[in-house]
Amino acid sequence: MGKKETRYKLANATLAMLLLSASEGKVPNNTYALSERIHEMKNNKMDVGDIFLSRVAGGYWCDRLEQDLGCSIVAGDAISRNPIRLNESGIKLYEEIICEAYPEYKSELTNIAYWI
Numbered sequence: 001m002g003k004k005e006t007r008y009k010l011a012n013a014t015l016a017m018l019l020l021s022a023s024e025g026k027v028p029n030n031t032y033a034l035s036e037r038i039h040e041m042k043n044n045k046m047d048v049g050d051i052f053l054s055r056v057a058g059g060y061w062c063d064r065l066e067q068d069l070g071c072s073i074v075a076g077d078a079i080s081r082n083p084i085r086l087n088e089s090g091i092k093l094y095e096e097i098i099c100e101a102y103p104e105y106k107s108e109l110t111n112i113a114y115w116i
Contacts, residue, residue: 011049013101014038014112015068016094021116023078023086030082031069035062041115047108 018037022029027037039060041048053060072078077090086094102109 007050009049009101010047010105010108011051011064013098013105013109014041014048014051015065016097017109017112017116018065019069019072019084019086020091020094020098022084023091027116029084031066031084032059032061034065034084035060037116038062038065041112044115046111046115048112 018027018034021027022034027034035053036059038048038051039053042051042053051062051064053062055061069078069081069084072086072090072093073081077086077093079085079087079090098109
């Protein structure tokens with residue numbers, strides 16, 4: 001697997017951790033607040049993978065986060081976008097994404113978990 005593919009795996013796991021935390025009510029549960037959280041992590045030199053942010057009025061926005069959540073709703077893995085709510089299949093899916101990336105990115109994902 002190439003370096004670019006593994007960076008994508010870290011980004012997927014980062015987004016999965018944020019969406020799970022939001023669904024559980026551990027962090028603000030809307031995409032704007034999670035985009036801001038990603039910006040804070042990047043500002044603090046945390047490796048979150050290849051997640052790109054756009055500057056918008058009043059802060060930052062992550063299109064990929066919004067797209068992932070939208071795909072989860074269409075696939076039946078999420079119940080709502082605002083507030084972010086996942087159903088059992090969504091929770092399982094995002095947990096699997098994190099578990100798949102964990103052996104390769106243990107340190108990064110541990111840091112992200114503490115930050116969240």
